[in-house]
Amino acid sequence: MKNERAKCDAYHIFFKNLANGVKIDIIATLKEKSMSVNELSKSLKIEQSKLSHALANLRFCNLVMSKNSGKKRIYSLNKKTILPILKIIDKHRERDCSGCEIKKQSN
Amino acid sequence: MKNERAKCDAYHIFFKNLANGVKIDIIATLKEKSMSVNELSKSLKIEQSKLSHALANLRFCNLVMSKNSGKKRIYSLNKKTILPILKIIDKHRERDCSGCEIKKQSN
């Protein structure tokens, strides 16, 4: 198949984009409620520019959307994609990986 | 919630583990057929130790399993977890991210 490479690249980009604690925290927060950058910053106690960088990446892959509201820019989660994936990981942990968070990964 | 942190950590580890081209290629290959390290090496034209390192990580999160067969060790994919996730990403690309693989990510 010709576009198998393109698919793999897309998977790679996708996972790379999510392989980051800040972005995961953002996602966990936006799961509950859409927020502006400042609100996220206060809620997560993470510096603003750090969040903006992270959000730019997430937006690149359309994992979050943004809409302007006055000076603020409200970010919301692409729940259609994210929620089912998180759910699968939850199940995976229950089923196959109950010890994952206890033992530390060597590398 | 108390174990919200543990969940986020697990997501983070999970995605970090997959955020790697070699591992994605391994997964794409094992999706079709279980294989030994050498077979993977030949099929993917990737050096053996590189694969072993990658496989060790994947095994850590139980994304692949292995069973011994003579001198060989046959790796197989945890399809129950991986396949639905890949499917979601495929859908995501169709729906929300048709341009992702064309435009290059800045960072």
Next chain:
DNA sequence: AACAAATATGAGCTTGAATTCATATGAAAA
């Protein structure tokens, strides 16, 4: 128009993961 608030961007630095290569381990065959 000047100012303030909110967010984004860029560049240098830091850190950690991936690669590489040499070597160790294990399992079967001779």
Next chain:
DNA sequence: TTTTCATATGAATTCAAGCTCATATTTGTT
């Protein structure tokens, strides 16, 4: 039991992602 094949492991180096801080941009307010 030595040799060979298959895989794993360790450590040094390389490379890229993320952080930080300073500054730019954008939008709204006075």
